[in-house]
Amino acid sequence: DSGVTQTPKHLITATGQRVTLRCSPRSGDLSVYWYQQSLDQGLQFLIQYYNGEERAKGNILERFSAQQFPDLHSELNLSSLELGDSALYFCASSVDLAGEYNEQFFGPGTRLTVL
Amino acid sequence: GESVGLHLPTLSVQEGDNSIINCAYSNSASDYFIWYKQESGKGPQFIIDIRSNMDKRQGQRVTVLLNKTVKHLSLQIAATQPGDSAVYFCAENIRGYSTLTFGKGTMLLVSP
Numbered sequence: 001d002s003g004v005t006q007t008p009k010h011l012i013t014a015t016g017q018r019v020t021l022r023c024s025p026r027s028g029d030l031s032v033y034w035y036q037q038s039l040d041q042g043l044q045f046l047i048q049y050y051n052g053e054e055r056a057k058g059n060i061l062e063r064f065s066a067q068q069f070p071d072l073h074s075e076l077n078l079s080s081l082e083l084g085d086s087a088l089y090f091c092a093s094s095v096d097l098a099g100e101y102n103e104q105f106f107g108p109g110t111r112l113t114v115l
Numbered sequence: 116g117e118s119v120g121l122h123l124p125t126l127s128v129q130e131g132d133n134s135i136i137n138c139a140y141s142n143s144a145s146d147y148f149i150w151y152k153q154e155s156g157k158g159p160q161f162i163i164d165i166r167s168n169m170d171k172r173q174g175q176r177v178t179v180l181l182n183k184t185v186k187h188l189s190l191q192i193a194a195t196q197p198g199d200s201a202v203y204f205c206a207e208n209i210r211g212y213s214t215l216t217f218g219k220g221t222m223l224l225v226s227p
Binding site: 002004031033035042043044045048050055056058090092094096101102103104105106107108109 | 147149156157158159160161164204208210212213214215216217218219220
């Protein structure tokens with residue numbers, strides 16, 4: 001158990017809908033990362049938040065957004081869903097001390113299926 | 116469990132064999148590399164890392180080799196066990212950045 005929790009574990013929805021995925025980082029970790037894992041693309045970095053502020057952005061679509069709350073949990077919002085958004089979505093957290101890489105601990109993921 | 120990827124290269128070995136999983140990384144500026152293991156239905160889990168000032172690092176039953184000249188990374192697993200069956204990813208990081216870039220992954224299947 002990494003200490004990172006994600007809910008829900010599975011989510012099934014229809015095209016055009018909007019969903020929210022939730023992540024709670026390990027105790028003491030200030031950074032949260034979101035990744036998308038699909039069959040075709042592997043693990044793709046989407047976005048990173050550090051202590052409530054956006055720090056880095058990867059291949060995140062404009063239909064997707066995220067935020068990190070004062071208690072450090074994070075939510076990833078996916079809107080106008082398309083079939084191609086079906087994937088595993090992982091959250092990871094790290095201490096993220098400045099100037100160096102810190103190990104990222106991954107949650108168990110949320111499986112999103114868009115029908 | 117859930118399938119992580121149906122389009123991954125697959126390495127099939129017998130229990131007790133040594134396994135070698137390879138990875139070609141993309142960015143010559145990357146200076147820190149990590150191998151992750153992902154079991155079915157779970158998130159990636161750290162296995163071993165190596166910095167660019169090294170060419171070899173050993174852990175428990177695992178060894179990572181780095182060849183910066185050809186931008187190649189390998190993971191060697193000694194005496195492979197059925198519990199080693201998983202998808203293995205390499206990831207690269209550039210100093211000063213907190214983000215990772217993952218490779219495509221290799222599925223390791225270990226037969227008893």
